[in-house]
Amino acid sequence: MAQPALVGRVIAAVGAGDPVLPVVVVLVVVLVAAALLGAGQQYLLQRTAEGVVLTTRRRLVDRLLRLPVAEYDRRRTGDLMSRVGSDTTLLRAAVTSGVVELAGSVVVGVGALIAMALVDVWLLLVTVVAVSVGVTTAVLAARRVRALSRQAQEEVGAMSAAVERVLSAVRTIRASGATTREVAGVSTSAERAYRAGVAVARLEALVSPAGSIAVQGAFLAVLGLGGWRVATGSIAVADLVAFILYLFLLVMPLGQLIGSWTQLQAGLGALARVQEVLALDPEHDEVPERRPAGGAAAVLRVPTAGDPVPLLELDGVDFAYPGGGEPVLRGVSLTVPAGSRTALVGPSGAGKSTVLALVEGFYPLTGGAVRWAGTDVRELPRAALRSRIGYVEQEAPVLAGTVRENLLLAAPDTAEAELWRALADVGLTGVVARSPLGLDVPVGDDGVLLSGGERQRLAIARSLLSRPALLLLDEPTASLDARNEGLLRDTLAAAGADRALLVVAHRLSTVLDSDRIVVLEGGRVVAAGTHDELLDVSPLYRELATAQLLV
Structure with a gap:
């Protein structure tokens, strides 16, 4: 703000024949100070923007990993990923070119x-x-940018989801000869x-010309009127020069203001x-509506x-x-x-x-109750309950990384000797x-360097290391050959000595020696008992056993 006034002083001093060196020195000092302060401002501004993005990404990732499982069923993974990536990058631009520069432009302009x-x-x-004509036009045009920008980000999210879909199944797509069609879809x-x-x-693009026209119009009008006023002696040439410099000082923040x-x-x-x-409400560790007013959480x-x-x-x-x-389940009791x-x-x-997903608390019940040691699980701290349950899903997911990182997922403080012992229990020592x-x-990625059976055994070893009181196994032998199935049966028999097992199996040979076999059909329990008892009382179980040559 001092620079135009100092330039006017220099011009006035020259015209009057006064010494100009002191004013020039002050002007140079002001210019250097402005450059240094501008560099510092730019650094602080960028650092602040990066801090905003970092905080937002941390909050987003924290919320994404804590959402109820039902939310992941409704939403596409690629779209959620784009919110952490491209959306937060736009926020960075808004902080640097938006909020801060907008405030600075207003101060300088005023x-x-x-x-x-x-x-x-x-x-x-x-x-x-x-200037008002151009600014009004620009603001009216910019009002629609928010809605269009959100629509554009939605489309970017949809594109990310499409890319994530094809990359996660690239082998299936290649084997099916569908590469060209999928490329066209993406x-x-x-x-x-x-x-x-x-x-x-x-x-x-409509905003920029409006601002340019306003600036050029203002400059031409000031030159015309200012030249006339100088000619009539209303103002001095130094004042006109200072005014034009202030006009430039107004133009710069005006352009920044519009942008x-x-x-x-x-x-x-x-x-x-x-936002x-x-x-979205995260999955809470505790469910307060299930607890008496002022009461403490039930003890696990x-x-x-x-x-x-x-x-x-x-x-x-x-x-x-x-x-x-x-309904998927109807009156299931066991x-x-x-x-x-x-x-x-x-x-x-x-x-x-x-049934296994409900035991883990991934979804709210429609009716009935799930109890742990006689206490409704909705009254128990969810994190504490899950720490006592091991869960191996049917797909046996393996995280990208190393064998060690996968084994330490649920038990990060496990000694290396125990890791090797867990691998030996599931027959993976030779692979490592x-x-x-x-x-x-x-x-x-997704354990692609392991076979299906190796992924499944690694997932089982990972669950055993957390020493759960209850081990949930969803089709544990689906990807195993006969030799490794026998080895795993021995492992599960040993594991069952000090913990309870709840096993889902299509291959009945895996569960023949179970203490109790529960037969489900159409979401209902239709029979329960040992293998020999069910062969006598359950036509469905007998049909399954006969189809698998177990009768």
Whole structure:
């Protein structure tokens, strides 16, 4: 703000024949100080923007990993990933070119207007009229940028989801000869993102000419009127030069103001997508509505073998997946005593895997209750309950990284000797020993460097290391050959000596020696007993056993 006034002083001093060196020295000092302060401002601004992005990404990732499982069923992974990536990047631009520069531009612009008013009110009036027309046009155009920007980000999220879909199944796509079709599908999604981005660019392109016209109009009007006023002696040449410099000082923040407003609108569109996720309720460790007012959380108790209270009990459980549809489970009741081995068998779609998901608390019950040691699980701290349950899903997911990192997932403080012992229990020692890296051998993305059976055995070893009181196994031998199935049966028999097992199995040979086999059909329990008892009383079980040559 001091620079135009100092330039005017220099011109006035030259015209009057006064010494100019002192004023020039002050002007140089001001210019150098402005450059240094500008560099510091730029650094602080960028650092602040990076801090905002870091905080937002941390909050987003924390919320994404704590959402109820039902939310992942409703949403596409690629779209959620784009909110952490591209949406937060837009927020960075909004902080740098938006909020801070917008505030700075307002301060400098107001200061320039005040200085211009002190120089000449009539020139200021012409400037304000010319600039107001352009600013009003630009603001009206920028108002639609937020909605269009959000639409563009939605399309980018859809494109990311499409890419994630094809990359996660690239082998299946290649084997099916569907590469060209899938490329076309992703390209269509990319084209929609392109069109949405072009719509934003088209609107932003209208903003810039409006500002340019306003600036040029103001400059020409000031030159014309100012030249006339100098000729008539109303103002001095030095004052006109100072006014024009202040006009330039107004023009710069005015251009920043228009650009910042546009960037801010685009950032607000991205912010709305970020806030949409942050507004989702996370999965809470405790469920306060199940607890008496002012009461403490129920104590998690682990019964021992022979305890009259079962470790796990399902009492009349009804369940339908969120979003409607037919019930998956209808009045399911069963008990799993401590130290026992219980199996769930039945045709596909009977609800066996759903039972395990409900025991883990992944979904809210539609009706009935799940009890742990006689206490409704909705009254227990969820994290503490899950720490006592081991769960091996049907797909046996393996995380990208090393064997060691996968084994330490649930038990990060486990000694290396125990890791090797767990691998030996599931027959994986040879797989790890064949690499010079040992436990640090990489498994690839989703465990692609391991066979299906190796992935499943690694997942089982990972669960055993957490020493759970209850081990949930969903099709543990689905990907194993006969030799490794026998080895795993021995492992499960040993594991069942000090913990309860609840096993879902299509291959009945895995569960023949279970203490209790529960037969599900159509979401209902139709029979329960030992293998020999069920052969006599359950036509469905007898049919399954006959089909697998067990009769």
